[in-house]
Amino acid sequence: MQSGSQKTPRKKSPPARTSQEIFAQVRRDHAMETAEDYVEAVAKIVAQQGTCRGADLARHFDVSHVTVSKILTRLKAEGLLRARPYGPVELTDTGTRLASMSQQRHETVLHFLLAIGVDKETARIDAEGIEHHVSQATLKRFLAFLGQQPPPTSSR
Amino acid sequence: MQSGSQKTPRKKSPPARTSQEIFAQVRRDHAMETAEDYVEAVAKIVAQQGTCRGADLARHFDVSHVTVSKILTRLKAEGLLRARPYGPVELTDTGTRLASMSQQRHETVLHFLLAIGVDKETARIDAEGIEHHVSQATLKRFLAFLGQQPPPTSSR
DNA sequence: CTCCCATTGTAGCCATAGCTACAATTTGTC
C-alpha cells in the first residue's frame, strides 16, 4: 500500500509553499500593518478620551503630525476611518471591525508571550511587531495554549 | 514595610515602556528586516549551489532583478556583502555573522511554532515575518520551551 | 568566431513612511 508521496502518508500534506509564496505573504502582512496599528490606536484613544485627534496619534507613535496626516488620508481613502478637516478622527464600521480583530489578536499574542515566561516589558515590545504576522491558524494555537476556546473567526 | 511602588513589591519592575518606545523598536526591527532576509538567503543559496547570483535572489524573493540590484547596493555599502560588477554575491565576515544569527533565530522560531502545534506550511509562513520581532529575551523563552539550553548570545 | 541568452546595470516611475519649515485654522484664556 503506497498512497501518499513518501514516509508515513498519514495526514494530507499541503503542496509545500515556495519561498516566493512565503515572502509574498510577509509583504502582504506588512502592507496591512500600519492600518491595523492606526485603527487600534484610534479605538484605544477614543475609549480613553472620548475623541481622537491627529495630535494624539502623533504622540502615541512618536512621529510628526505630518506623517499622521498623510497616513490618515490613505486610511480615509481605504474606508477605515473618517474625519472632517480640523476635526477628530472616527472609525467607520469597517475600521471598527478591523480594530476589534486587531485588538483581540494583539492581546492574545501579548498574553501568550507572558504565558511562556517573557517579561512584561519585552512582551509588550515584541507583541507589537509579532501580531501582524500571526495567522489565524497560529492564533488558534496561541489560544489553545492559553486554555481558551478558539472563537469562530475568519480567514488568514 | 512599603518599598516598591504598589502591590506585591517582589521583583524590580522596569519603568514601563511608553508606546513611543515600543513603536520605535518595531521601526528598528523593520529597518533590519531586509538585511536579515537577504544575508540569510545568500548563505542558503551559497550552501546549496556554491555561488549566489542576483538572479537567484530575484527568484527566491519573487521580485525583479532591479529590486535585488538596489538592495544589494545598499547592503554592500553597509558592509554586509560584496560583489564585483556582473559577479556573484559573497557575504563579508559581518554578513556571515548576521546570517548565522538570523538563521538560528529563524530556525528556533519555526521549531517553536511547530512545537505548539502549528502546521508546517503555516509555521513556515508566519516564522518568516515573526522572526524579525523576536528579541533575545523572547528567543530564550522559545529555546527553553523547546527544552534546549539558551546559548550565551548578545543584546536585544 | 559569432550569435544567442541569461544576467546585470541604468533610467525613470510609483507608493509608503519618515522629516522640516511654514501657513492656516481652531480653541482656549484672559
Next chain:
DNA sequence: GACAAATTGTAGCTATGGCTACAATGGGAG
C-alpha cells in the same frame, strides 16, 4: 472679542522597496 497656543494642513525633501523598459555584459553553442 482679541490673542496666544494647540492643532491641522501644505510644500517639498529623503529613504526604502517595488516596478517596466531598455542597454550593456558575459558565457556558451554552434
